[in-house]
Amino acid sequence: MKAFQDRMYELIVRTSTTLPPDGMAALARARAAEDAGTRDAIANAAIAINVTMAVQGTAPICQDTGMPTFVVHHPIGFDTIDAAEQIKLALRRATAAGMLRPNSVDSVTGANEGNEGTLYPVIKFEAWRESTLHISLTLKGGGSENMSAQYSLPAVLDGLGKAGRDMDGVRKCILDALYKAQGKGCSPSFLGVGIGGDRTGSYELAKKQLLRPLDDVNPDQILSKLEDLIVTQGNTLGVGTLGFGGQTTVLSCKVSKRNRLPASFFVSVAYNCWAFRRQGLTLNLDAFDNQGWDYLRPDAPTSLLKPGEEGGLGGDDSAVKRLKIPLSEDDVRGLKVGDVVLLTGMIHTGRDTFHHHHMTHECPVDVQGGVIYHCGPVMLQKDGKWKVMAAGPTTSIREEPYQADINRKLGLRAVIGKGGMGAKTLQGLADHGAVYLNAVGGAAQYCAQCVIDVPGVHYLDEFGVPEAMWHFDVVDFPAFVTMDSHGNSLHAEVDKSSFEKLQALADKSF
Secondary structure: OHHHHHHHHHHHHHHHHOOOHHHHHHHHHHHHHOOOOOHHHHHHHHHHHHHHHHHHHOOOOOOOOOOOEEEEEEEOOOOHHHHHHHHHHHHHHHHHOOOOOOOOEOOOOOOEOHHHHHHOOEEEEEEEOOOOEEEEEEEOOHHHHHHOEEEEOOEEEOOOEEEOOOHHHHHHHHHHHHHHHOOOOOOOEEEEEEEOOOHHHHHHHHHHHOOOOOOOOOOOHHHHHHHHHHHHHHOOOOOOHHHOOOOOOEEEEEEEEOOOOOOOOEEEEEEEOOOOEEEEEEEOOOOOOEEEEOOOOOOOOOOOOOOOOOOOOOOOHHHOEEEEOOOOHHHHHOOOOOOEEEEEEEEEEOOHHHHHHOOOOOOOOOOOOOEEEOOOOEEEEEOOEEEEEEOOOOEHHHHOOOHHHHHHHHOOOEEEEEOOOOHHHHHHHHHHOOEEEEOOOOOHHHHHOOEEEEEEEEOHHHHOOOOOEEEEEEEEEEEEEEEOOOOOEHHHHHHHHHHHHHHHOOOOOO
8 A cells, every 4th residue: 555655645746736737728718818917917927937836846836735635436345444544644745745734723722733734634435336546636725615605595695686596596606606705715716516415415516526627518408508607707707816806707617416405405616716726546456556647638738828938027017116124104105006016025924823812912023114924834844944835825804803903013014915804904004004915826836936034933833834923034025015005905996896797697697
């Protein structure tokens, strides 16, 4: 079974670092649809660079490697107990190599168990009558998982009205989930939908649809029509890449159904971000040799980069504002929504535990005029030095109860994250003189390349790698001003605009 463990390690590394060919093709089409020089076009360029960097450097595409989910199809008599142990050992190896983030925490104490935390994957074994093994792996980050949704029909949905127990009601549920995700789930998205079953089975069915090839055709004509309709109507919402308001909001929708009880009608939507990390392989049962990877297609692009593209933000470079940290109030008052900034100096990571902790504790370092980065990086220590393996932003809205208070208490002038924040934070930015900067969600390599040194870390033993306060010395760290100190929020604007477009779809019946 050591050979099986090796194949599982290869599967984990490939899934974490390389997008499958059908996902690459979908992103290439989305990039081609955006107008040059727009926020969406610049974000898509960063995504393209990030994907290339991840492959070339064999490093995670996104720092949020989620809760690894395996589906193992096996012949009758296969030792599933030993296989599960070998998968866990492979996960431990991959985490130690910086391919996965030690995500798992105790649900009661919140304690992070380090590499041991990767020993809590989701593994589903399904027997079949084939003589081979087939193993699929999905790495679905927390932002995507949080934007997934389940509905019980009938329901009344804001903007869409009554969703009945019929296919039009299902359509409305999917559109509602898509609208609510905005940029918090790193749009554009891939959707899996499960109709019927019980609560557990419905969501399991939805997640299973994410494993389907993107170019397959649903044999059920009604469901095939629904899949196409969601992509067409969903892309009229104008949410766009990362919620910046562009042309492409959804890249695919895959739907399946199960029988249900007459009293229950569940619709589950499994949301997946643009970093569509799923892969599978077939093994023979004798020596566990790899018989081939899934999702191969001859016309798929091997790179998302355009000819001659070398990195950078793209767009009009003269419009980029370079700022040195610490920032002054005048620095941030001079910024407005839409500005592109490059930050140089010290930034500090801080996520959920950091914000909760510092409501009642003093900060261990002086961050006056500083920048907090909503980020839980993948870190690797070698010869006493820390290396950033991946460091993209996490979803910021979770810090909404704390952010305005923390900014004022610690004297922060900027917050970096993704997906935007709410009214309390927006008011706090205006009152205190600070800005919210949206980094490129999922682009963990693109962001990590800007870190030139990691001079220290606080709370590592207490909080664990993702929640620790890491100190990053950065050069030209790129981000977009999406909430300024004058009461303006791009996120609120896109939300309002997309809600109006959602309302226009209410009567577009199935």
